[in-house]
Amino acid sequence: MLSPKPFKICHQTCLALWRKVPIQRCVHVAAAARNSAFSLPGHSSQSRQSNEGGRVIFRRSLLVWSSSPRFFSSEHSSADPPLPSPTSASSEQSGESMTFLKFDDLSEEEQKRFQMLQFELEILRQSGHPVPSKITEKEWRKVMALSSRFSRLKFFRFLFMNEMSDINLKKKKAQASILRQAHCDQIKAEISENPEIMRYGLSFNTMFPYIRDTDMLKTYNIRLAYARTLGQPIIFDVDYDNWMSQREQTNTATQIRDSYALNKESRDPFWLQICNCRMENETMKALKSALPNMGEPSCLIEYTTKSYLDIFPRSQLVYLTYNAEATLDRFNHDDIYIIGGLVDKTNPKPLSMAKAKREGLRMAKLPLDTYLRWAVGGKNLTLNQMMGIMLDMKQHGDWEQAFLKHIPKRKYLQPEDLIPNHPNPYHRRPSATMRVDGGRIGRPQEYQNHKRRQRGVLETLLSK
Amino acid sequence: MRHIFLRSSQHRVILESFSFRDPLPASIFSATSLSSSSSWRSNPQQRDISNIARERTHNLIIRHAPDVKISPAKLRGSILEELSATPNFSKWHTILTGLCRGAEDRYVPADEWETAVQESRKKDNHKDRQAFFGSLMSLACSFRFHQCGASLLDFLHSSKTFVNVSVASNYVKLCGRLETPDFEEKILAAYAHVKRISPADIYDMGTAENLIAGLYRTSRWEECLKLLDIIEFTGRPSPTALSYVITGAFAHDHPSTALRLLKQLSTLHGTFGPAEMAFTAWFAYAKSKGLPTVMEMLTFTRDYEWFIPLEVARDLKAWFEKEQGWMAKFTTLSPRGECAACSEYMKPITITRDEFEKLRENFVKSVIEGTDVFLHTNPAELKRYRDFVEKNAPFDLVVDGLNVAYFQNSSNHDGRSLARQLLTVTEHLLHVRGKRILILGRMHMKRWPKSEMSRLSSLASLFFAENMSQDDPFILYAALYSGLGCNFLSGDLMRDHRFKLAVKDVELRKTFLKWQRTHQMQLFKVYGDHSASLKAPMKYSTVTQWTESSIHVPYLSGLPLGLHELPPSWLCLTKKLPNN
Incomplete structure (x- = not known):
C-alpha cells in the first residue's frame, strides 16, 4: 500500500494505514522547529482522524500552526528589537508549520488550490463564520467544485447547520432517555412496594396485542404488492437531471423517498413507478443512498430506464x-398520473409542460384556485405534497380536504377567515359552484365503480 | 447601499434597527495622532534610511493618491456594507461599543480587554471563542477605530496570545485607512507577520483582499499583483480589490500596470466600473500629465461604458475651469439629447446594418427556439406566426396587447375595461404616428367583448398566441423582422431574452441592448379613455463624447439607479471662444 516515494509518516497516515482506507498524505509545509510559546485553546498541534461508518473523517484541526514567540504590535517599545524583515524570518527559529491535507489524485495545481481552500476554511473559522468542525473527503471534493467564495460560504454554512442539528438531536435523545429511565425506576419502585396489585396500561395488563414494526411492514408490503398487481399506477418522471443543481437533485431524491413512505403507509397505495431514470445521474445516486434497499425485493418501488410511453x-x-x-x-x-421529478428553486421554467407538449400528452393542473384563496408563494408543490394529495384523492375524492391537509398553511388563507360573497375578492371564499359536485365530501360514484371492477378482476383470477 | 438591503431580509431588519443615533466618532474625520512610532530608536542608521524611503513614498502619495478621508454619508454606507458581511455582527458590536464607551474610538487598556475576554469565554461556545479577536478586529476596521485596533494588538502582545491571520490581515486593512504618516511601517510589520505564518504564499480570497487593502499604499504595492494572482486560484478578484491595486499603481507612477488592470476589470465585471478611489487616483495621475492623458482617460471610460462618480466630476470641472480655462457646467439633457447648457445635440446611438442582421439571424435561433421550442411555444404555432408576419410585414409598431391592457389596471380585470384601454392606446398611437400597427395577444382575449375587439381588428393587425405560450419573443421577432424602422411598445425589460440571446457573445448582447434602447417605447400614463402619454425611445447615446469645441461627460450623481438605467446627469465642458 505504501507508495514508492518515501514520505514523512505522521499520525494521520499511520491511522489511515491501520484502518485500510485510501491514504491521504499528510505533508508538513515548511516544517521548521516548533517551539510553541502559547496556543489558542482550539489549536491542538495534532490532527486526528477517525473512521465513522466507513467514511474517513478529519477532525477540525486539519490546519494547525504552532504559535510564534515573536509578535508585532502597534507600538514597539524600546526594548523590542527591530522587526525582522520577511527574508530573515525563515532563517530564524520562529517558523510555523501548517499541516495540509493532500489527496493523491490531484495535480500540483489542484493541490495548491486545495491548500488555499483549507486555509480559507481556517480563516473563516477565525473570523466567526459558521463552518463545520469536520469535513469528509466527499465534502471536500464538493467544495473543490465550487468556483466562488460565496458559494463555498453557503456550503460550509449548510454543513454547519447539519452538524448542529445532529448535536441537538443527540442532546434531546439523551435527555429523553434520562426521563424514561427515571419513569421506569419509579414504576419499578412502586411495583416492589406492592407486588399484589394488578396494573393496567401499556406494557402491563392490556387488551391490545403488541404489534411490532416488522408486522406493520408486512401489512404495508402486502398492500403494496396488491397495488403492484392490480392497483393504479403513478409515475415519477426523473428526466430533468440536467436542469437541476446538485442541491436540487438531492432534494428531488429525498422528496421521492418521502413520497414512497407516504404511499407505503396509505390504506390504498398506488403502484409507484420511476421512469426515465439513469443510474449514473446524480438524482438516482442520491435516491439510491436515500433508499438503500431500492432494487431489492424488499423495496416495492419500480424503476426503469424506459419512458412511460413504452409501458x-x-x-x-x-x-x-x-x-x-x-x-x-x-x-x-x-x-395514470405523471409527476415531474423536478425541483426548481433557482430557475423555474415550464419544463414539464414543454415535455408534455412535445410528447402530445394530456396535461392538467390541480384545481387550487377553485378550493383555496392563495396567499403567498408559487403554485408549484413539492413531490411529497403532490403524492399526499393524490393518495387522499384516491381515498375520498375531496379536493378541499386533501389540499388543507397537504399544502403548507402559509401558502393559502385559512377557509374560516373567508366569507362567502364578500365584495372584496381578497376576503371572498372561492365559489362553491365551481367545484365538482359542489365540493361534497364522500366517495364519488366513479370510485365505487372502480372498486367493483377490481373485485370483478379478482374474482375471475380466483376462479381460474 | 441598495444591494446590501437586498442581500438578506434578516440582515435588513437588523441593519435598519441598527441606526446611527450615536454620532460617529469625530476621530474618523480628523487626523488622529496615534502614539508615535519609536521602533527604530535602537538603530539610528536604519531609522534614517526608512525615513528617507517613507518621505519619498509620502511625497508620491501626496502628489497623486486619493484622500483617505471620505464624506460621512459615504462612510456610513461603506460601514453598513461591511457589517452586512460580518457574521453575527450585532453581538460583536455590543462588545465593541461596551469597550469603546459608545461610538468613540479610544485606546482600550489591557485589563478591560482581559475582562471582556473572560466574560465572552463564560458565555460563548467554542466557535465564538475562537472568533473573538478576529471579529473584533474586523469590526474595528469597519468603524475605522485605529486606537482600539492598536490596543487589541498590544493586549495580544502583552498576554502572549498568538496573533492569527484573521486579526493580522484585518489590522493591515485598518492601517490602510489610517491618516497619520506612520501607516506604512505598521502595514509592513503586520504584513511580515502574515507572511511568516504562511511562507508558501497560500492565502484565501478574504485574507488576500484585506492585505491588498493595506498594501496598496506602501512601497511594496507590487506584491498586490501577486496577491491578485493568488485570488484567481479560488475565485475572481472583486472590483474593490482591483480598484485598490489600480489606485496603488497610479499613485506609484505605473500607468501601464494600472491600464492592464483596468482592462482586466472590464473583462471580469463588464460595465461595473472601478471604485471612486481608483477614479480619483486615475484623474490625479492624468491631470499631472496634462490634457492628452485626461482625454485618454475619458476615451477609456467611453469604450468601457463606465461612468465617473460625482467627486471626480467635480475635480474634472474644477481642473478644466482653472487649468484649461474652459467653461464647465453640470447639466441635464432634453429627451432629444440637447444639452441644456450649450444647446449642443448628443450623438445618436448607431446600429450598423451588419450588426442588425447578425442580431436578427441569432434571435430566432437562440431565443424563440432556444434549447427547447416547446418551452415558449410549439412548432406549429411558430410556423403560423412566421407565415403571418411574412404576409403582413413590415410593421411600424408592435404592441404588447396584454401589457398595455393591464397597465394601471391592477384592480379591474374585467374584459371590457381591459379591451377599452387597449383600444384607447391604439387609437392614440394611430392618431399620433398614423402607421401600421401589430397587436400581439393571447387566445383568451378572444373572449373580450365583440364590439371593442372588432373595432381593434379594423384598426390594427391582431395575432393571438396560445395561452400557454410566451408573447414577448413574438413581439421582438416581429419588430426585428420589420427592420430598423419598427419600434415596439412594452413595459417588459426583456432581460431574460437578452441573456438568452447571447450567453457567451457579449457583443451581440450589447447590440441588442442598443437596439432595445432605441426602439422600445413604454407607456407613461393613460388618461381615461381619450389619450395616453408615452416614453419615446432613447435618441442619444449616454457615453462620454466630444467635438472640437466641447466635451460632454455623463456622471453618477449618487442617486440610486436601476440596473438597466443610465445616469441622467451630465458635465458639459466647452472651450471659451476667443471673442468672449
Whole structure:
C-alpha cells in the first residue's frame, strides 16, 4: 500500500494505514522547529482522524500552526528589537508549520488550490463564520467544485447547520432517555412496594396485542404488492437531471423517498413507478443512498430506464404540471398520473409542460384556485405534497380536504377567515359552484365503480 | 447601499434597527495622532534610511493618491456594507461599543480587554471563542477605530496570545485607512507577520483582499499583483480589490500596470466600473500629465461604458475651469439629447446594418427556439406566426396587447375595461404616428367583448398566441423582422431574452441592448379613455463624447439607479471662444 516515494509518516497516515482506507498524505509545509510559546485553546498541534461508518473523517484541526514567540504590535517599545524583515524570518527559529491535507489524485495545481481552500476554511473559522468542525473527503471534493467564495460560504454554512442539528438531536435523545429511565425506576419502585396489585396500561395488563414494526411492514408490503398487481399506477418522471443543481437533485431524491413512505403507509397505495431514470445521474445516486434497499425485493418501488410511453397506453397518461391550462376537476381512477421529478428553486421554467407538449400528452393542473384563496408563494408543490394529495384523492375524492391537509398553511388563507360573497375578492371564499359536485365530501360514484371492477378482476383470477 | 438591503431580509431588519443615533466618532474625520512610532530608536542608521524611503513614498502619495478621508454619508454606507458581511455582527458590536464607551474610538487598556475576554469565554461556545479577536478586529476596521485596533494588538502582545491571520490581515486593512504618516511601517510589520505564518504564499480570497487593502499604499504595492494572482486560484478578484491595486499603481507612477488592470476589470465585471478611489487616483495621475492623458482617460471610460462618480466630476470641472480655462457646467439633457447648457445635440446611438442582421439571424435561433421550442411555444404555432408576419410585414409598431391592457389596471380585470384601454392606446398611437400597427395577444382575449375587439381588428393587425405560450419573443421577432424602422411598445425589460440571446457573445448582447434602447417605447400614463402619454425611445447615446469645441461627460450623481438605467446627469465642458 505504501507508495514508492518515501514520505514523512505522521499520525494521520499511520491511522489511515491501520484502518485500510485510501491514504491521504499528510505533508508538513515548511516544517521548521516548533517551539510553541502559547496556543489558542482550539489549536491542538495534532490532527486526528477517525473512521465513522466507513467514511474517513478529519477532525477540525486539519490546519494547525504552532504559535510564534515573536509578535508585532502597534507600538514597539524600546526594548523590542527591530522587526525582522520577511527574508530573515525563515532563517530564524520562529517558523510555523501548517499541516495540509493532500489527496493523491490531484495535480500540483489542484493541490495548491486545495491548500488555499483549507486555509480559507481556517480563516473563516477565525473570523466567526459558521463552518463545520469536520469535513469528509466527499465534502471536500464538493467544495473543490465550487468556483466562488460565496458559494463555498453557503456550503460550509449548510454543513454547519447539519452538524448542529445532529448535536441537538443527540442532546434531546439523551435527555429523553434520562426521563424514561427515571419513569421506569419509579414504576419499578412502586411495583416492589406492592407486588399484589394488578396494573393496567401499556406494557402491563392490556387488551391490545403488541404489534411490532416488522408486522406493520408486512401489512404495508402486502398492500403494496396488491397495488403492484392490480392497483393504479403513478409515475415519477426523473428526466430533468440536467436542469437541476446538485442541491436540487438531492432534494428531488429525498422528496421521492418521502413520497414512497407516504404511499407505503396509505390504506390504498398506488403502484409507484420511476421512469426515465439513469443510474449514473446524480438524482438516482442520491435516491439510491436515500433508499438503500431500492432494487431489492424488499423495496416495492419500480424503476426503469424506459419512458412511460413504452409501458402504458398514451390515452391513459396525464401529466400533472402547474403550467397546464386544463384543470383536473375530478380524480379519475383509470388514468395514470405523471409527476415531474423536478425541483426548481433557482430557475423555474415550464419544463414539464414543454415535455408534455412535445410528447402530445394530456396535461392538467390541480384545481387550487377553485378550493383555496392563495396567499403567498408559487403554485408549484413539492413531490411529497403532490403524492399526499393524490393518495387522499384516491381515498375520498375531496379536493378541499386533501389540499388543507397537504399544502403548507402559509401558502393559502385559512377557509374560516373567508366569507362567502364578500365584495372584496381578497376576503371572498372561492365559489362553491365551481367545484365538482359542489365540493361534497364522500366517495364519488366513479370510485365505487372502480372498486367493483377490481373485485370483478379478482374474482375471475380466483376462479381460474 | 441598495444591494446590501437586498442581500438578506434578516440582515435588513437588523441593519435598519441598527441606526446611527450615536454620532460617529469625530476621530474618523480628523487626523488622529496615534502614539508615535519609536521602533527604530535602537538603530539610528536604519531609522534614517526608512525615513528617507517613507518621505519619498509620502511625497508620491501626496502628489497623486486619493484622500483617505471620505464624506460621512459615504462612510456610513461603506460601514453598513461591511457589517452586512460580518457574521453575527450585532453581538460583536455590543462588545465593541461596551469597550469603546459608545461610538468613540479610544485606546482600550489591557485589563478591560482581559475582562471582556473572560466574560465572552463564560458565555460563548467554542466557535465564538475562537472568533473573538478576529471579529473584533474586523469590526474595528469597519468603524475605522485605529486606537482600539492598536490596543487589541498590544493586549495580544502583552498576554502572549498568538496573533492569527484573521486579526493580522484585518489590522493591515485598518492601517490602510489610517491618516497619520506612520501607516506604512505598521502595514509592513503586520504584513511580515502574515507572511511568516504562511511562507508558501497560500492565502484565501478574504485574507488576500484585506492585505491588498493595506498594501496598496506602501512601497511594496507590487506584491498586490501577486496577491491578485493568488485570488484567481479560488475565485475572481472583486472590483474593490482591483480598484485598490489600480489606485496603488497610479499613485506609484505605473500607468501601464494600472491600464492592464483596468482592462482586466472590464473583462471580469463588464460595465461595473472601478471604485471612486481608483477614479480619483486615475484623474490625479492624468491631470499631472496634462490634457492628452485626461482625454485618454475619458476615451477609456467611453469604450468601457463606465461612468465617473460625482467627486471626480467635480475635480474634472474644477481642473478644466482653472487649468484649461474652459467653461464647465453640470447639466441635464432634453429627451432629444440637447444639452441644456450649450444647446449642443448628443450623438445618436448607431446600429450598423451588419450588426442588425447578425442580431436578427441569432434571435430566432437562440431565443424563440432556444434549447427547447416547446418551452415558449410549439412548432406549429411558430410556423403560423412566421407565415403571418411574412404576409403582413413590415410593421411600424408592435404592441404588447396584454401589457398595455393591464397597465394601471391592477384592480379591474374585467374584459371590457381591459379591451377599452387597449383600444384607447391604439387609437392614440394611430392618431399620433398614423402607421401600421401589430397587436400581439393571447387566445383568451378572444373572449373580450365583440364590439371593442372588432373595432381593434379594423384598426390594427391582431395575432393571438396560445395561452400557454410566451408573447414577448413574438413581439421582438416581429419588430426585428420589420427592420430598423419598427419600434415596439412594452413595459417588459426583456432581460431574460437578452441573456438568452447571447450567453457567451457579449457583443451581440450589447447590440441588442442598443437596439432595445432605441426602439422600445413604454407607456407613461393613460388618461381615461381619450389619450395616453408615452416614453419615446432613447435618441442619444449616454457615453462620454466630444467635438472640437466641447466635451460632454455623463456622471453618477449618487442617486440610486436601476440596473438597466443610465445616469441622467451630465458635465458639459466647452472651450471659451476667443471673442468672449
